[in-house]
Amino acid sequence: MPDRTAVALVAHDAKKDEMAAFAVAHRSVLAACTLYATGTTGGRVMERCPELAITRLKSGPLGGDQQIGAMIAEGRIGALFFFVDPLSPHPHDVDVKALTRLALVYDIPVALNRATAEILVGALARR
Numbered sequence: 503m504p505d506r507t508a509v510a511l512v513a514h515d516a517k518k519d520e521m522a523a524f525a526v527a528h529r530s531v532l533a534a535c536t537l538y539a540t541g542t543t544g545g546r547v548m549e550r551c552p553e554l555a556i557t558r559l560k561s562g563p564l565g566g567d568q569q570i571g572a573m574i575a576e577g578r579i580g581a582l583f584f585f586v587d588p589l590s591p592h593p594h595d596v597d598v599k600a601l602t603r604l605a606l607v608y609d610i611p612v613a614l615n616r617a618t619a620e621i622l623v624g625a626l627a628r629r
């Protein structure tokens with residue numbers, strides 16, 4: 503069983519402002535979770551929410567997406583918030599695909615956009 507209290511935050515560059523705003527809006531729910539993030543996303547969220555303890559992994563293009571994917575495979579992540587930019591090319595597109603694929607393989611809740619994230623964070627709040 504995945505660690506249901508552990509949450510990963512990932513956002514493409516064009517979605518980082520949205521991820522930071524999402525974290526601000528739901529900081530109390532997120533504070534009750536064990537938080538992991540890819541490097542730049544984690545930095546941006548911590549700028550806005552310095553009270554959140556976030557373990558920052560490598561930046562996505564440098565392996566951070568793969569690190570989170572490996573944690574999912576190990577049962578160490580219970581939910582993934584991954585704000586995807588569908589309108590830009592990404593040099594590490596294969597890593598992005600691998601991360602979302604592993605989230606499906608291990609059947610963890612995944613929010614790929616803000617609308618779904620609002621629903622998922624509500625579910626986390628009720629746990």
Ligand SMILES: O=C(CO)COP(=O)(O)O
Pocket residue numbers: 512513514515539540541542543544560561562563566567598
């Ligand atoms: O590239 C990413 C997702 O694919 C996210 O990585 P950063 O948070 O380091 O920008």
